[in-house]
Amino acid sequence: MTAMLAARAHKGSDALHLHTIAVPDPGPQDVLVKVASAGLAPGMMTLLAQGAFRHLPTTLGHEAAGTVAAVGSEAAGVGVGTRVRVHPNLNCRACEYCRSDRDMMCPQQAMIGHAAFGDVPMPLYDRYHDGGLAEYIRVPHWLVDTLPDSVSFDVGAKIHDLANAIRALKRADLPLGATLVVTAATGTMGTATIKLARHFGVSRLILVGRSAERLDAVRPLSGDVHTDVVALDELPPNWAEEGGLTRALRALVPQGADAVLDFVPEGPATSQALAALATGGSLVHMGANRSPLPFPMSAVMVNCWRIVGTRACTRTDVREVITLLARGALGAEELITHRYPLAGANEAVAALQNRTEPIWMAVVNP
Template identity: 50%
Template sequence: MQALRATKPTSGLHLEEVPIPDLGPDDVLIKVHAAGVTPGALRLLERGRARTPSIVGHEIAGTIAKVGDLVPGHLAVGSRVRVYPILSCRRCEYCTSGREHMCGEGAMIGFAQFGEKAPLYDEYHDGGVAEYARVPYWLVDTVPENVPFDVAAKVQDVATALYSLERANLATGSVLLVTAASGAMGAITARLAAEFGLRKVVLVGRSHERLEAVGRLTDVETPVVVTSNEEGELDQPTLLQNLHHAAPGGVDAVIDYLPSGGLIGKILPVLKTGGTLVHMGSNMAPLPLPLALIMTKCWVIVGCRAHTREHVKKALQWLREKKLSIDDLITHHFPLSDAENVIAKIEGRQEPMWLTVIDVVPQA
């Protein structure tokens, strides 16, 4: 079969011919129809957090091709399914309380390991940008018939945005600020804003045009604040002036999706006393804040890694009931033959590019 693999941490991603995986008794073999990969996969590879060689891709949807002897009967050959990619020990206090994404042995299929050790990642590190994927049965969710495979693959992003919004602890009528808002997570967060009863979502990013496009995804008011102009990055006084113009009373929470850079430290003064900062960008830059300021402002700073299984169930239910639609957020489809170039196209986008899908099986 063809698969998108990283052979070394800095070798890049390449399509290669590899054997179809053999199954153990607890395994499910999925014929992949739609898959996804993100720039974060390359960054974690370079940091040594991902095993090599390995197949990348943590967003996986397709049909069951084969099952192991111990797989429960509801997961039958031909079933439409998606993968919850978070591997965990299944026995610690987090795993037994529905918080497996916080497990000390946590890892993500086709992505990386988070803890110092991750035994299941050793076994199931290969992901889904391939013709077939092997996963343990307990990570397989059935997909409603009215949810297409491309949408099912991107439920991962929807569930993560849901979790980020919940962690922001927003009351009805709140004002939210979102950084890196012109990307996939910003687009989904904007789409979910009305469901959380938000009054305003301040969209922060580099491109006024792309931010305005995100603003059209919701009926909630979405003022736009750009972080740079033709001369380069805006200085902090100008940036704060623009932010206070967009949100005169400040913001109740910030969801930070920035993967790098020190922007978040420059904009935090707009966060209200008692406000919440949620970070979900895996940014390695330090946060330059004195603890005394955090104390004085009574700020809550929250780390947000992935999401729980309950957020997946909620997202699938909303999609099945048509309470939520993300079809229009999938702006780009790529064939498996072009998978090597997908990350470069995501990072170099010159147009609105929200959710991207690799069609392993071409759509009808």
């Protein structure tokens, strides 16, 4: 096959464009993967609008899984026909961060099919910026992970998000038997966190979201972990100005929560959840919320709160997810609520952005 269908981004456009383009030729260190499933994330369109993509046009999609179709002469550890998922994080592999399980902090950190985050030369991103919303994707051989036969391609494509949740849970430094608040709990990262919480010794979850109906739908994902919900649409109308979320959380946990995993992209829910922490508690943020915190740092000092930012997973996190999936300790198939054909990529992105229907995880099947 010499040509393929791909969903491309163009300079000056906020939509995806379907094109027939050449199948990429793998170089000596490359692997060509026939894509069976590609994950979707609304953030890629936000970054596109912000100008974070260095190379346009480009094929979008940082999450992909499929079957190896060709292997370069110097590629090791994988053969044609192997089931794999693609690790999207590009980094130098040599700096202090890369050598200490913090590769998302590498100055050259970028993501296949996504964005570049620094202003230094990025030779890997220059070559591998095209992503997985296509029939084939070319990647360096060290960025594929073998997918167990028991793990579907759809779940394989979303391992990145599950690993992001593991990274956030690790950064919370939870005590055994922790009470954990999860904001934006009905989205991709929220549902991934709910599924993984019991593996980190969480004994109580408090899920925060906009809709009571949608929160009730995700509650069963917590299994046998005691779970409460706080729906923003059931708080007083002035909750955002008057601290209504903090009061609702404190009513459930008067002594305060041990940690908050915050995936809120905007608004006051972040700061109000922070104010519901116990002394010494941690807030881990992975929502890119631009709203400033409306209280002095002295409050952070007096309460000994930890505010931690984290933006992605590492290969260690990924391997832990794959191990849980392979052993049957984690089931994630139910998290895939929406599947679209490649020709429906724009429809899929629109659904993720407008949130008119509940979407936990969405994939495209070329």
